[in-house]
Amino acid sequence: MAIYDLKAPFRDEDICALRIGDQVTLTGEAFTCRSKLQRTVFDENKKLPDRYRPIRTLIHTGPIVNVYQDRYELVSFMPTSSVRFEKWGARSVREWNLQVIVGKTTMGPDTMAAMKAYHCVHLSPQSVSPNLWLDSIRILGVNWFDEMGSIEAPWLLELDRLGPFVVDIDTEGNNLFDEMDLHVQENKLNVYKSLGIPEDFKPTKLH
């Protein structure tokens, strides 16, 4: 599989050239996101600050940040599960002009459709290695810190070859984990056999 070092601003054709299974590192600005940001913007109709508008990389994460008078210290960082943000996924892609979402657990059909229509990819980590990533991230600032707290506030980040992450949703509508799951489901039938679970076994319904 190819490895791409992507540097923002990304060209549309570079995003569209990515295929599931490709490895990617990211350079440039990004901002972080969890439910509270999306609820605030999409459900409560508060405007995303202008500073975020040109940034087209979103990272689902809840970092640990120590806040000092004159600086922020990023203590730990790990992309977090995207599927719980599926409710706002398509709107985020469309209204925030996203080209890259970094998260975990992939995303659902609505967001995948928006990613295909608006040319956006989803990237996942293949390790839990926050200490290898910290040196690739610089905190530029934050908005709504008091309202949202340090996990959920949208941190503005400067990335320097952050990754590698794997492309698990591409702009053609392919999902790496859907394909992986087909293999696992096939293997599961053999596992049933090895454990003596009959193919036609139906658990007794108790309620």
Next chain:
Amino acid sequence: MIQQSTLRQAIDQAIVRGATWISEDVLAALEKAQSIETNPSSKKGLDQTIRSLYLSRDRQVPACPDTGWPLFFFKIGNEALLEGGLTALKTLTQEAVAAATARGILRRTMKHPLTGYDPGNNIGENIPWITTQFVPGDEIQVTYAAKGGGSEVFGGAQSRMVAFADGLTGIRKFIIDAYTAATRAGAICPPSILGVGIGGTANISADLAKEAACLRLIGSRHPEAAFHELEVTLKDAINQLGIGTMGAGGKTSVLAVHVEYAYTHIAGISVSISSNCFVARRGTCCVHADNTLEVRENPNWFGGR
């Protein structure tokens, strides 16, 4: 008499260790998995994770930003005397969690379940959660287990009532189906340590599963042959699924399967699974009656395993 200040030090050490330190048994299992892996993505993922875990130990920073629900497991000696009495366990754990949160050892993770209110210190109704066990002796041992959101929320913790009519077949099928679904797309950060609780009421089996996942050492075995065989056959079977590291495919889909059980009602068998992510963290510290501290690798929660 054990001083509150000494017990507080033990709790502090358990938290720091439970958030930043990877236990020897888990590290050995990860290194073994890395050495035998042939899937390039999983092999690389394990290698990067192991390197990061060593850095967490050295830098004393969290191994993962998700430092989990603050769960404490106390083993309290029957003759142990704590200054001011045992109700201090609640205040001491609360103070220790708040202090660790302020230092960035724990993330500000705990929220009000309805309003989302963030107290900023991980302290709230019924949190931290304390489980106690009374044992012979005069010491108090505390374990902090970082039970992360990923391993708990995305299907890694599930329960089902199985009919006696379905027996072992029904139990095995539920476990295989539940674990397979939970590991899709690396949701629960596999290869996990899979805890299984069988029997008792729903909450008893769920507690046993969680404690089996979080507190037993990898490599430990259930002393009863039937349950040990279940541990071995389930582990071998799951490792045939090809889930791999973070769902990337590969040879190791589970690091260990630990089964614990309770006698159950003739009406049915409660079966629970609880998964601990492969960055499985726990920290244990004991206060002896003479107020000396001892850090321990093994919580020895299940009497020898």
